[in-house]
Amino acid sequence: MRPTYVEVDQSRVRANLQAIRAAVGPAKVMGIVKANAYGHGIIEIARLLEQQRIDMLGVAFLEEAVLLREHGIQSPILVFGGIAADQIHLFLKENLSFTASSVEKLRLIDEAAAALKVRARVHLKIDTGMERIGVHYYSAGKLLDAALQCDHCDIDGIYSHFANADAADLGHAQLQLERFLEVTEFFTQRSLPLPCRHIANSGGVLQLPDSHLDMVRPGILLYGVYPSAECARTVAVQSALSWKSRVAYFKVVQPGHPVSYGSTWQSDHPTRIVTIPAGYGDGYFRALSNRSVVIIRGKKYPVVGRVCMDQMMVNIEGGTAYNGDEVILLGETEGALISAEDIAEWAGTISYEVLTNINTRVPRVYVG
Numbered sequence: 115m116r117p118t119y120v121e122v123d124q125s126r127v128r129a130n131l132q133a134i135r136a137a138v139g140p141a142k143v144m145g146i147v148k149a150n151a152y153g154h155g156i157i158e159i160a161r162l163l164e165q166q167r168i169d170m171l172g173v174a175f176l177e178e179a180v181l182l183r184e185h186g187i188q189s190p191i192l193v194f195g196g197i198a199a200d201q202i203h204l205f206l207k208e209n210l211s212f213t214a215s216s217v218e219k220l221r222l223i224d225e226a227a228a229a230l231k232v233r234a235r236v237h238l239k240i241d242t243g244m245e246r247i248g249v250h251y252y253s254a255g256k257l258l259d260a261a262l263q264c265d266h267c268d269i270d271g272i273y274s275h276f277a278n279a280d281a282a283d284l285g286h287a288q289l290q291l292e293r294f295l296e297v298t299e300f301f302t303q304r305s306l307p308l309p310c311r312h313i314a315n316s317g318g319v320l321q322l323p324d325s326h327l328d329m330v331r332p333g334i335l336l337y338g339v340y341p342s343a344e345c346a347r348t349v350a351v352q353s354a355l356s357w358k359s360r361v362a363y364f365k366v367v368q369p370g371h372p373v374s375y376g377s378t379w380q381s382d383h384p385t386r387i388v389t390i391p392a393g394y395g396d397g398y399f400r401a402l403s404n405r406s407v408v409i410i411r412g413k414k415y416p417v418v419g420r421v422c423m424d425q426m427m428v429n430i431e432g433g434t435a436y437n438g439d440e441v442i443l444l445g446e447t448e449g450a451l452i453s454a455e456d457i458a459e460w461a462g463t464i465s466y467e468v469l470t471n472i473n474t475r476v477p478r479v480y481v482g
């Protein structure tokens with residue numbers, strides 16, 4: 115196996131799920147496993163969540179859901195994204211839940227289900243202030259009316275998505291929640307059973323207890339990372355992912371001899387430089403050049419010079435490191451910690467992108 119790998123502590127994912135359940139109960143939990151389970155490995159995480167009797171799994175698009183079914187995952191799966199007409203039969207064949215985000219799509223689903231003599235599982239998508247997919251809250255009546263006309267669909271759920279639930283100012287999120295609840299009155303006014311209502315992402319779980327409703331949809335929180343710096347940390351979670359490598363080379367570099375492409379860094383005295391076999395081709399952002407640190411033998415040392423595609427250099431000054439020593443790119447050891455938030459800040463992005471950017475050529479190892 116490559117010396118550069120991601121280690122996922124499954125016991126932490128289980129503990130995070132337990133903490134979320136305790137905070138939102140009796141609301142159900144949909145575990146979000148899109149984007150390779152935020153870099154943690156979609157198959158293994160879906161298996162773990164299924165073992166924990168997760169109520170539902172959420173993915174971005176059809177292929178992610180089909181992959182889960184191919185690996186024996188039987189839990190209900192909701193596909194968030196828009197659907198192309200030619201994908202509908204696959205949803206039905208694999209017993210996946212549709213997101214119906216327009217009257218036209220809903221009719222296509224109903225017709226396909228009728229033709230195949232099966233029932234389609236549908237969640238209606240209401241746009242309450244994200245302007246992504248879904249019918250606007252102010253014209254949702256026509257989608258709901260159309261849903262009542264569908265004889266071959268089970269309207270299992272109705273949902274919306276927050277744009278700012280992880281912000282310090284929750285005004286917009288509150289407004290979205292009010293708009294959503296007003297739309298769902300449609301069912302109570304007609305004495306119809308309410309479908310499962312869900313709107314809360316990790317930010318909603320943490321900051322808006324009123325938004326938990328019938329089900330919550332945590333993604334990043336399940337993996338032990340908070341959605342933003344300003345978001346209240348009302349549920350205690352621990353980061354499940356570490357990214358590790360090993361020292362591949364040691365050399366002493368003389369002053370006036372710049373390191374790596376572009377010669378962007380040099381020392382004014384002789385210094386010890388080690389090479390790490392990881393780079394932007396693995397998802398370690400090139401923007402981290404001359405900005406990030408790694409941990410070797412419990413100490414933090416800076417990445418110097420440009421991060422290359424497959425390798426990068428670290429200045430250990432007078433420190434000690436031998437070939438084969440463990441290097442922590444993201445994670446913790448005896449008191450030293452590099453979080454996804456740290457890397458995000460150095461690279462000018464968010465922790466979501468740090469995690470999802472670690473690509474598939476980095477093997478995943480599971481512990482716990």
Ligand SMILES: *Cc1c(COP(=O)(O)O)cnc(C)c1O
Pocket residue numbers: 146148194275314315316317331332333334335341
């Ligand atoms: C990604 C996603 C989530 C999870 O968001 P987090 O901020 O990671 O909790 C929930 N719902 C939908 C529709 C999503 O696309």
